[in-house]
Amino acid sequence: MSEHIVSPKIYLVIFLTLMAGTAATVWAAYHNFGAFNIVIALAIATFKATLVVLYFMHARYSPKRTQLVIVCSIFWLAIMLVLTLADYRTRGMHESRLAPPSNSNLVRA
């Protein structure tokens, strides 16, 4: 494994970008984007986390195997979050459709 040495200049640029991201997330929190508040907050956080993984943790220059490990961790986290939330988001949908018809419907029938 030939080692890739990341130059301090890149580290500094990444650090400044992370600072800008922190400022942006605070700024965004003081403005109301409705349902997008959480989306924006998470998008900025994910952008920052990606920079840390790619450059500070050298994932960009790592062997494919390491990159696969990272993708796996995200994939399994996604399984847990998505399938659980799928349950919460669809609770009661089926039941409400099967709700007993109101009296007016009965009369018409």
Add this chain to the structure above:
Amino acid sequence: MHRTGELYGHFETLEQQKDSAALGMWIFLVTEVLFFGGLFLTYTINRHAFSVAFGAASNTLDLKLGGGNTVVLILSSLTMAMAVWSAQVGKKQWVSIFLIATLGLGTIFLGVKVIEYKQKFDHHLIPGSSFDMRYHSEHPGPNDDPKEIAAEKEELEKAFAVDPDINAHAQLYFSLYFGMTGLHALHMIVGAGLLLWLIKGSFAGRYTPQYNTPVEIVGLYWHFVDIVWIYLFPLLYLIDRHQ
């Protein structure tokens, strides 16, 4: 298990040893992702169910301390990355300097966390029988700005009007706040211990361009702890600031 220089006997080459150590740390970090993942899932479900209480509780956090800590922690990630770089290019003295800087910044972070916890304790915001969201606005300290207290009171009353059970639901928020930041802080303390061990090694000039695996894999751990905070900061401090 015999050892030749830095090479343990069950490995054939130093490169194989380094490869194994790095992969081992990455896989450990995967377990950490799933470990914190369970907490984040609990957070998500509860925040969705009690958004008003979570918003009001989040606004009691001190944004200046939290934001400052974010800067401190990201800066410590930079110094950690620089420590790895110094080892890679053979600047032995700078390895020690950057490691000490990282440890110093980490300690500042933990110190600020203690101040924040103390504040929550004073304001009766520890989950339990004496938990009371109204306590702080009803018992302001001598240093509190009366205007801010009035604003806080007004905001709380609005929240109580929407969710009368807010004291119960805000306790869920604070349980998660202490659980998540506490576990994060525990990881920082472990990281600080690892840094101390690295600093000892760096004083002995152990880390060279040929052998710097410990610095690199502790670096991976430290950056991961930073990433957890990158998510915790908006999720805990910035839920409902836009009123």
Add this chain to the structure above:
Amino acid sequence: MSTTTLPAPVHKMPREDYLNATYGLRSWLLTTDHKRIALLYLGSVTVFFFIGGLFATMIRIHLLTPNGFLVTPETYNKLFTMHGVAMIFFFLIPSIPAVLGNFLIPLMIGAKDLAFPKLNLLSWYIYLVGGCFVLYSFGTGGLDTGWTFYTPLSSVYSNSAVTPAVIGIFINGFSSILTGLNFIVTIHTMRAPGMTWFRLPLFVWAHYATSLVMVLGTPVIAITLLLVGLERMFHLGFFNPALGGDPILFQHLFWFYSHPAVYIMILPSMGVISEIIPTFARKPIFGYSFIAGSSIAIAVIGFLVWAHHMFVTGESTYAALTFSFLSYLVAIPSAVKVFNWTSTLYQGSISWDTPMIYAFGFIGLFLIGGLTGLFLACLGLDIHIHDTYFVVAHFHYIMVGGAVMGYVGGLHFWWPKITGKLYPEVLARIAAVTLFVGFNLTFFPQFMLGYMGMPRRYHTYPPEFQVLNVLSTAGASILALGYLLPMLYLTWSMRYGRVAGPNPWPATGLEWKTASPPPTENFDVTPEVDWEPYDFRNRPDLGLAASGPLPAPAHGDD
């Protein structure tokens, strides 16, 4: 049998091996040799197997009569809980990986040790500490929540010693994580020259898949039980509806680990079977890459099915439908394995040696366990048989009929490698058949009981169920005999058994090329692999020629 009897070669024990390289308690308790650590695990999981078995015996005795005569209802609750906790967390999960996997993976891939020998030892100590916490809980009030720790019973209402048990399982999780991590890294970085991924024994593939589940699942149970512990100690409300929390969330988090945990138990066992069958059919395994791939597929799909344990909890109907469908998918890779094993037998020269009897037992029992799993994955049917003895019988067919059969079969198969001695073959075959008969007599009646509506976890039942319950208890006593016999003669053989020689069966894996028992460093020189797996015909290095008879397996009492 197409094999002919050649004069049995006389073997001598190697002068120095891992067992006699150093002496004294200290040399064992501080060892970093994966083979010695495997034996440490063998001892400790056997202790937990006895503890769990003791509780099972008491349960079966209690259920001899409809009203139960042995224990109070409260004690009964504790018995089935402690049986489950001891067996699942402290026997089944570590059994094959930490004992056989630990011993064999470095040998099979041609490495001197696992990648992290000290972590390996640490994981055993963590297991012990976790085990002590759980035993403390058993001894000071017991545990009555069911092994599933459902909230709010576990976090608020139970009066038993839940906190130490939860702490114990939390700690034990790290042992599992370290084992899995060690295996993955070892398989990636420590393979001998020429040992490519598709030359790996299927046992190693199975352990790779198992390790994935350990590494990805265990942290979630750790955080979940940590939250339950905090909830119980500090009266927090994460999972307590009275405080706004959500008990179904606990079940999601719990089963996210605990369903894949079933694959931690069964996958290594499948790996064992994949080694035994070609050896005693004397034929390359059929569909190598499919068996390897199906292990990975089971590990991945196994993570997508957990909420089929929650069909009656009030989860959303759409989620239930999805999870029901995904659960059916696991049947595909499982069936791929069974078909490939049976295809391997076709035109093989099969010998009915003890490990092979266990392998046949495994296939049959796993088939029944797997097919009844499909009944339970079926949304409509599950609502009828949920929480009945049908479920109990189903998972015992998988975990005892599958995982434990594989474990005991594997112990026999590699016993000559581990100890250098052969066990008495006739006695071992009798024990294997006893185990099989006892197992079926214990658990098949439970399928019927469950289908007729006998709920699980009840200390009492209507009188019309008594005949089947008596049958089940009778079976359990035969089963107990089936477990005791191997323990006795295997122990006996360590001292008095015939010397095995490096490759008594003969089998083709790399582990059979070194001495039995192996030296501490496993191989005198790092081996180079230039053969394909399970090739019984082109292995001059093992004395297996392209034509002519294959040597017959060596037996302890020939």
